[in-house]
Amino acid sequence: MAITPRKTYTYSDIENTTEQALVPTLAWSQMSETDHFVQFYETDDFLLDSLSGYIGKGFAAGDACIVVATQAHRDGLEKRLQAQGFDAQQDGYIPLDALATLSQFMVDGMPEPERFAEVIGSLIVRASGGRRRVRIFGEMVALLWIEGNQPAAIRLEELWNDLQTTTCHFALFCAYPTHSFTGEEHRARFAEVCQRHSQVIPDESYSALLSSEERLRAITLLQQKANSLEAEVAERKAAEERLREMERRKDEFICMASHELKTPVTSLKGFLALLQHRLSATGDESTLRYIDRLNTQVNKLTKLINDLLDISKMETGNLDYRLERFGIDALVLEIVENVQEAAQKHRLLLDGHTGAEVCADRDRIGQVLINLLNNAVKYSPRADTVLVHIAQNRGQVVISVQDFGIGIAKEHQQKIFERFYQVTDAEVKTYPGLGIGLYISCEIIKRHNGHLWVESEKGQGSTFHFALPLY
Numbered sequence: 001m002a003i004t005p006r007k008t009y010t011y012s013d014i015e016n017t018t019e020q021a022l023v024p025t026l027a028w029s030q031m032s033e034t035d036h037f038v039q040f041y042e043t044d045d046f047l048l049d050s051l052s053g054y055i056g057k058g059f060a061a062g063d064a065c066i067v068v069a070t071q072a073h074r075d076g077l078e079k080r081l082q083a084q085g086f087d088a089q090q091d092g093y094i095p096l097d098a099l100a101t102l103s104q105f106m107v108d109g110m111p112e113p114e115r116f117a118e119v120i121g122s123l124i125v126r127a128s129g130g131r132r133r134v135r136i137f138g139e140m141v142a143l144l145w146i147e148g149n150q151p152a153a154i155r156l157e158e159l160w161n162d163l164q165t166t167t168c169h170f171a172l173f174c175a176y177p178t179h180s181f182t183g184e185e186h187r188a189r190f191a192e193v194c195q196r197h198s199q200v201i202p203d204e205s206y207s208a209l210l211s212s213e214e215r216l217r218a219i220t221l222l223q224q225k226a227n228s229l230e231a232e233v234a235e236r237k238a239a240e241e242r243l244r245e246m247e248r249r250k251d252e253f254i255c256m257a258s259h260e261l262k263t264p265v266t267s268l269k270g271f272l273a274l275l276q277h278r279l280s281a282t283g284d285e286s287t288l289r290y291i292d293r294l295n296t297q298v299n300k301l302t303k304l305i306n307d308l309l310d311i312s313k314m315e316t317g318n319l320d321y322r323l324e325r326f327g328i329d330a331l332v333l334e335i336v337e338n339v340q341e342a343a344q345k346h347r348l349l350l351d352g353h354t355g356a357e358v359c360a361d362r363d364r365i366g367q368v369l370i371n372l373l374n375n376a377v378k379y380s381p382r383a384d385t386v387l388v389h390i391a392q393n394r395g396q397v398v399i400s401v402q403d404f405g406i407g408i409a410k411e412h413q414q415k416i417f418e419r420f421y422q423v424t425d426a427e428v429k430t431y432p433g434l435g436i437g438l439y440i441s442c443e444i445i446k447r448h449n450g451h452l453w454v455e456s457e458k459g460q461g462s463t464f465h466f467a468l469p470l471y
């Protein structure tokens with residue numbers, strides 16, 4: 001019988017060598033009737049070589065062979081078997097599609113025990129014909145694992161074990177690609193998979209080594225690698241913990257500092273109002289103009305402090321929302337008029353009418369619109385118009401603020417909604433700000449089950465939209 005030359009060695013190659021001391025005792029011809037072993041593999045070639053050894057030995061011993069695999073693996077196996085002189089019509093050979101077989105007993109993402117026993121049990125009884133030994137290759141567990149349904153894969157391994165001990169005798173070969181276990185999160189489940197098998201065969205990086213010396217070296221290197229990886233993971237976890245602690249302290253500091261700043265600024269505002277009142281009585285116009293400017297600066301300071309306070313409340317989930325039902329048109333008009341008073345260089349043009357009501361925190365929605373309008377004015381110093389549009393669309397009210405300013409390049413458009421993110425192009429860097437207005441706005445809109453997004457092109461202005469569900 002002609003056997004194709006192989007690049008790597010499989011168990012069928014080494015079962016006759018004298019180097020078996022460090023190899024798991026498994027050799028296809030010595031396998032017990034009820035072995036349930038798992039082979040890990042890096043390449044399909046290695047798996048198929050190994051599998052053809054297993055099935056080939058089965059045919060030679062007159063066993064029935066059931067192969068539940070993907071089409072590609074069935075094709076690859078049959079090609080190898082043909083090269084060994086077997087034919088795919090071989091008596092006792094039952095190839096099945098893994099996905100189609102799975103669909104016969106999976107219910108709500110888990111294998112259903114009774115259906116499994118019925119489907120697979122009857123298959124085995126049919127294959128054995130009451131007298132033959134049965135060898136099975138099953139790839140359904142690996143498919144479940146790869147698609148991310150690891151609990152179902154482990155459950156299915158258990159059902160195979162139950163079937164083996166309660167109903168019928170058969171040997172079972174499972175195989176998993178090694179790369180599907182990469183990552184710390186698989187550590188516990190990998191151990192579970194190994195536990196569900198009577199024998200575990202490492203992938204080709206170990207199995208392909210023939211001499212005991214090579215194998216001892218490989219084990220030593222792997223132990224060293226495992227130790228350093230463990231140390232590295234522990235180090236990273238400690239670093240992440242330190243980072244979280246620093247973040248927590250920073251949030252605490254922002255919260256404390258903004259509270260501390262708020263008190264003097266509030267009294268400053270109070271004294272300014274008093275001064276304004278007194279000066280109005282004396283008619284000192286020029287000093288009153290200075291007071292106006294002072295007021296503007298104090299208002300800016302108040303807004304910054306409030307934003308910082310909001311952010312620290314958001315981080316701790318303590319930002320309160322007072323929901324009420326109100327007409328959105330009136331709010332938009334009111335805010336546009338207020339912002340217009342301060343924005344002397346720009347005309348804010350409002351268009352659209354919805355008559356719609358929303359259930360939301362009126363002040364917070366107003367705060368979002370103020371943020372967008374202030375940004376529209378701030379980032380369009382050479383333009384003189386900002387358009388505000390309000391419309392109703394598919395159960396939502398959509399408010400849009402369009403400016404004709406510097407615009408935002410595509411690569412920044414998602415990031416500007418992140419905390420403290422500011423575009424750092426030389427041209428944009430000159431604008432004052434902390435990079436928190438959009439983050440706060442976005443959080444507020446999300447908390448109202450709405451959506452905030454931007455359309456823009458660099459140098460062509462920007463349009464920010466937000467949508468809120470109708471009442």
Ligand code: ADP
Pocket residue numbers: 371375376379403405406407408416421422423428432433434435436437438439461462
């Ligand atoms: P701030 O304006 O205080 O920096 P924001 O969170 O409001 O913070 O905005 C984040 C960044 O998004 C800004 O730094 C700016 O680069 C960009 N941006 C926001 N609005 C506009 C706009 N209308 N036009 C151009 N860029 C904008």
